[in-house]
Amino acid sequence: MGAKQTKGQEAGGASPQHSWKRTPTKERGDILASLMLKSGDRLSRGGTPPPYQRRIGMIQEMMLMAKQGKQDEATEMLKTLRQDLGMESTSLDDVLYRYASFRNLVDPITHDLIISLARYIHCPKTEGDSLGAMEKVCRQLTYHLSPHSQWRRQGLLKRKPQACLKAVLSAPPPSGALDLSGIPLTARDMERLCAHLQRYVSTVVSLELGFTELTDEAFLLLLPTLAALPHLETLALNGNRLTRVILKELTDALKDPGSFPSVTWIDLGNNVDIFSLPQPFLVSLRKRCPKQGNLPTILEFGESQAISFRLGTPAGQEEQLQANTEFI
Secondary structure: OOOOEEEEEEEOOOOOOOOOEOOOOHHHHHHHHHHHHHHHHHHHOOOOOHHHHHHHHHHHHHHHHHHOOOOOHHHHHHHHHHOOOOOOOOOOOHHHOOOOOOEEEEOOHHHHHHHHHHHHHHOOOOHHHHHHHHHHHHHHHHHOOOOOHHHHHOOOOHOOHHHHHHHHHOOOOOEEEEEEEOOOOOOOHHHHHHHHHOOOOOOEEEEEOOOOOOOHHHHHHHHHHHHOOOOOOEEEOOOOOOHHHHHHHHHHHHHHHOOOOOOEEEEOOOOOOOOOHHHHHHOOOOOOOOOOOOOHHHHHHHHOOOOEEEEEEEEOOHHHHHHHHHOO
């Protein structure tokens, strides 16, 4: 793996040097605005793109700016990406050196990858393939924020989404796992999904609803059914259009011991504006899984894995993540 040539290297094997170019402030703002518009147009032809598409567009544009040696534009794009991920309340020093205590954060992996990107952009190195290393982090972050469900891997979403949904809901959940990730769902689909969950209420252990275009309205229709599943342990809601509005409803539901009796984890990352979890939310989860170790808040994550976590990749997973990002 160490001998593999990176995409950022020249054909002859020489490593590119960082030579940042400075652009006038007004021109920089114009370029940023136009790039943001192009990203939105390219990623979503109709309506507002989901948050994950917007963020992936920012990462791609930032990498392009870095390759062109445009430090000011890359810096502005990183700042915009940080704000979109809920990191606007922290100073750059906090991001670079971990002075801030990111408690109860929804997605610690994304934040560690952003920290790595900030270091590459603000502290560029002239030796070695620094640009190639930055590209690797961008690929990891893109993969982490992108849908890569079994439906996309198998090319099944080339068919109509409703056909995929009908296929899933026509059979019992295999091994108690119901995976709808990547299939766009509307409020009208909630009635069918609720009926399916009630039919197999005693067998559902995990439910994947990531990257399904789920809105607050649709989720609130589904919430009573989810809360009544006696064996549901994990619930993935990442990559959707959910907002902080649902946090209160979820927290109130978790306060009731009879709701979500077996749940141990709820993934709310990569949504619109859900960046941290209320303390009552986490306390309620802990009560349901007292034998489990620390809940993976950003503080606990950083303390336990900071030594083995470099370039945003946990130890033992770098090869797997690199293999996955080869397909991006």
